[in-house]
Amino acid sequence: MTDDGRLDLLGHALADPTRRRLLRLLRESPGLTTGELAAAVPGLTRWAVMKHLDALRAAGLVQTLHEGRRRRHYRDPRGLDELFAWLERDRAADGR
Numbered sequence: 001m002t003d004d005g006r007l008d009l010l011g012h013a014l015a016d017p018t019r020r021r022l023l024r025l026l027r028e029s030p031g032l033t034t035g036e037l038a039a040a041v042p043g044l045t046r047w048a049v050m051k052h053l054d055a056l057r058a059a060g061l062v063q064t065l066h067e068g069r070r071r072r073h074y075r076d077p078r079g080l081d082e083l084f085a086w087l088e089r090d091r092a093a094d095g096r
Helices: 003-015 017-028 034-040 046-058 077-093
Strands: 062-067 072-074
Touching: 003 017, 003 077, 017 034, 017 046, 017 062, 017 072, 034 046, 034 072, 046 062, 072 077
Parallel strands: none
Antiparallel strands: 062 072
């Protein structure tokens, strides 16, 4: 995938406030299950959590480990590395 494609996925994933909330929850409590994430956000169904996690995984921001029927989710801090590198290159191009 191209750099622009990866940045597009990151931007899409981070643009949604529910996804950012899920990332915060996983930072505070790594390894939450899909059901636990749904219970932590009022009005959010397990199905909605799964769809949001799909976008976060596609952007490289979340990893999911399977434990039998359960799936535990963890933030992947490396997912933001590409964004930070792009920001640094852009800042350097401006002479800062």
